[in-house]
Amino acid sequence: NAGVTQTPKFRVLKTGQSMTLLCAQDMNHEYMYWYRQDPGMGLRLIHYSVGEGTTAKGEVPDGYNVSRLKKQNFLLGLESAAPSQTSVYFCASTNWAYNEQFFGPGTRLTVL
């Protein structure tokens, strides 16, 4: 079991560029989440999904889109990156049977 994996680990973008972050889990979890972590802040929820084909907004959804076409994958897209989106992005997954979310290793994104 690889658990929760994230691709890429690091990325540098220029303002206005687009990119997609991939989160994959091999635990057959229903629920998946995207968080961002900024210095001096805890994690903040961007979007989440309760199953294949369904997504919902979290606390800070503006500037991001998500898709969950397959149960094991949850994609986070930035259509036009801004410096304010410089952050570390964490993906997590779980299902109703667990009392915890399982976090991926993170993606460090810098927007210049």
Add this chain to the structure above:
Amino acid sequence: ELKVEQNPLFLSMQEGKNYTIYCNYSTTSDRLYWYRQDPGKSLESLFVLLSNGAVKQEGRLMASLDTKARLSTLHITAAVHDLSATYFCAASLWGKGGSEKLVFGKGTKLTVNP
């Protein structure tokens, strides 16, 4: 709106000493989580507290929950250098489809000095 406040945000302590980190949350929450994060790493789950009066212990760390006061504490006993890390608490909200959304505190950066 659920808000979570941790204090202190920075804690420098000597090895062998005891200390407590406090986590207050603003509205009713069913669960309270504690996580540890080492620099450049992901989050490691420490405890989940499910009911009023819940107490869990693992090694030198003990977490408790008072839902009436909306307060959780993480107590460190006889600190050692290996406990140096950032500790986050998170309270939960129910989201769509039975899912659980977490609202995190800003974290407490703990440094244990020899």
